Structures are given as C-alpha cells and as structure tokens.
Amino acid sequence: MSFDPATLRYDARGLIPAIAQDAETDEVLMLAWMNAEAVARTLETGRVTYWSRSRQAFWEKGATSGHVQELVEMRLDCDRDTLLLRVRQTGPACHTGRRSCFYTAVRDGAEVEIMAPG
Amino acid sequence: MSFDPATLRYDARGLIPAIAQDAETDEVLMLAWMNAEAVARTLETGRVTYWSRSRQAFWEKGATSGHVQELVEMRLDCDRDTLLLRVRQTGPACHTGRRSCFYTAVRDGAEVEIMAPG
Numbered sequence: 001m002s003f004d005p006a007t008l009r010y011d012a013r014g015l016i017p018a019i020a021q022d023a024e025t026d027e028v029l030m031l032a033w034m035n036a037e038a039v040a041r042t043l044e045t046g047r048v049t050y051w052s053r054s055r056q057a058f059w060e061k062g063a064t065s066g067h068v069q070e071l072v073e074m075r076l077d078c079d080r081d082t083l084l085l086r087v088r089q090t091g092p093a094c095h096t097g098r099r100s101c102f103y104t105a106v107r108d109g110a111e112v113e114i115m116a117p118g
Numbered sequence: 119m120s121f122d123p124a125t126l127r128y129d130a131r132g133l134i135p136a137i138a139q140d141a142e143t144d145e146v147l148m149l150a151w152m153n154a155e156a157v158a159r160t161l162e163t164g165r166v167t168y169w170s171r172s173r174q175a176f177w178e179k180g181a182t183s184g185h186v187q188e189l190v191e192m193r194l195d196c197d198r199d200t201l202l203l204r205v206r207q208t209g210p211a212c213h214t215g216r217r218s219c220f221y222t223a224v225r226d227g228a229e230v231e232i233m234a235p236g
Contacts, residue, residue, distance in 0.1 A: 001229045017135055019146060026144035028137060031200040043224065075232075077219035078212055082149040084220040094196055101195035102202040106161065111119045114193075 005039040009081040015051060016083060020093060023072040023086040029093035030101040032059070034083065039074075046071050048085055067091040092117070123157040127199040133169060134201055138211060141190040141204040147211035148219040150177070152201065157192075164189050166203055185209040210235070 010016050015033040022029055032050040034042070038058060041049040048069035052059040062068030070088040077084070094101040097117035105114045128134050133151040140147055150168040152160070156176060159167045166187035170177040180186030188206040195202070212219040215235035223232045 002227055003224045003229050019137055021146055028139055028202055074224045075220040076222050078214055084146055096196055102193040104194050106121045106192045109120055111121050
C-alpha cells in the first residue's frame with residue numbers, strides 16, 4: 001500500500017506529533033510537530049523537517065545549528081495520528097545543548113536534572 | 119524543586135502528549151494524552167492513567183484488558199509540554215495486540231507492517 005501523507009490524521013491545526021528516537025541507541029530525543037507538507041519534505045529529502053508552531057514556518061532541524069536529523073525510518077501508529085521518526089542525530093537534539101530534550105525526571109515528587117549539556 | 123503538575127504546559131484542551139517507552143528495551147510503545155489530574159494520578163498510583171479524548175474520561179491503561187503500564191519514571195521536556203513515561207508494560211501496549219502501536223513503517227514510499235500481533 002503506497003503511503004500518502006494526506007491519509008494521516010492531523011489535528012484542528014493540521015498538525016501531527018512526531019517523536020524523534022535515536023535509531024542507534026533508541027533514546028527518545030524530542031517531540032515536535034509536522035504538517036502534511038513537512039511529512040512529504042522529510043520523506044523526499046531524508047532530512048527531518050518539522051513545522052514550528054511558534055514561528056509558523058517550516059523548521060528543517062539543524063539548518064542553522066548543524067544539529068541535523070537524518071531520517072532512518074518513519075513509522076506511524078495504529079490511529080495514524082502520531083509519527084515515530086527513527087533518526088541519526090548529529091550533535092545534541094535539544095536547543096539547551098543536551099542530547100535529549102527529556103533531561104528532567106520526577107523523582108520522589110521533585111524535579112531532578114538527569115542529563116548535562118555537552 | 120518540587121514537582122507540580124499544574125506547572126506543565128497544556129494545550130487549549132488542557133492536555134499534554136505523553137510518550138510511553140518500555141523502560142527495559144527502550145522501545146517506544148504508544149503516545150496518548152494526559153490532563154493535570156491524570157498526571158497526578160499516575161504519579162500517586164504508579165499506574166499510568168491517560169485522558170481519553172474519544173471517551174472524554176480517565177483511562178487507566180489496562181484496567182479492562184489487564185495490559186497495565188507500571189510507571190518507572192516520568193520525565194518532562196525542555197518546554198514542559200511533552201511527557202516521556204518510562205514504563206513496565208504488561209502484555210501488548212496496542213489495542214491491536216501488538217507490542218507497540220508503531221507497527222507500520224514507510225519504506226520506499228509504501229506502508230509496510232513490521233510487527234505482528236502477539
């Protein structure tokens with residue numbers, strides 16, 4: 001069955017959440033959003049391109065920072081309303097300089113930083 | 119710094135996306151949604167509880183199927199608008215009987231099933 005980005009289920013803003021996971025280590029790096037055109041661009045170019053909700057613009061990950069995400073494989077879930085991107089990440093995925101955006105854990109009711117920049 | 123679910127950033131519906139990841143294998147199992155009360159219940163009980171958008175009700179994962187998710191650790195991202203749940207999953211996470219909801223890959227422009235039920 002051939003894949004058409006239009007057959008995914010987007011929210012009222014026309015967006016779908018995309019989880020980026022390191023294809024080598026399986027670490028979850030970040031979650032960002034895509035519209036149908038971002039999905040198509042990502043598949044065409046092999047460079048992960050999101051839709052920035054704050055800037056209302058395409059966001060080719062790493063285009064300015066160099067911290068690109070090369071697409072290894074795109075997967076969709078049973079409801080077709082979430083994407084899982086298996087990626088090869090250059091440098092940190094997080095704008096804070098950390099490998100992953102999920103560097104804060106809740107332990108015994110407190111927030112704990114579990115990952116340092118760098 | 120003590121953790122208060124009210125300090126997370128929820129969308130216009132009062133919801134935040136939560137990624138469930140197998141704490142042992144690092145496999146991404148599913149993505150579902152929580153409101154502040156679901157976050158609090160999950161932390162209090164150690165049983166992952168989502169908010170069902172279709173049923174508009176709390177959804178204690180596995181309450182009827184037995185396919186519960188035991189919380190190992192909750193993490194939040196840099197923007198405080200996405201949760202990563204490290205879980206111990208009993209049985210399949212997906213309602214289709216597959217371990218993960220992300221059983222469809224896009225390969226060479228086609229949808230390919232990469233995981234069987236059971």
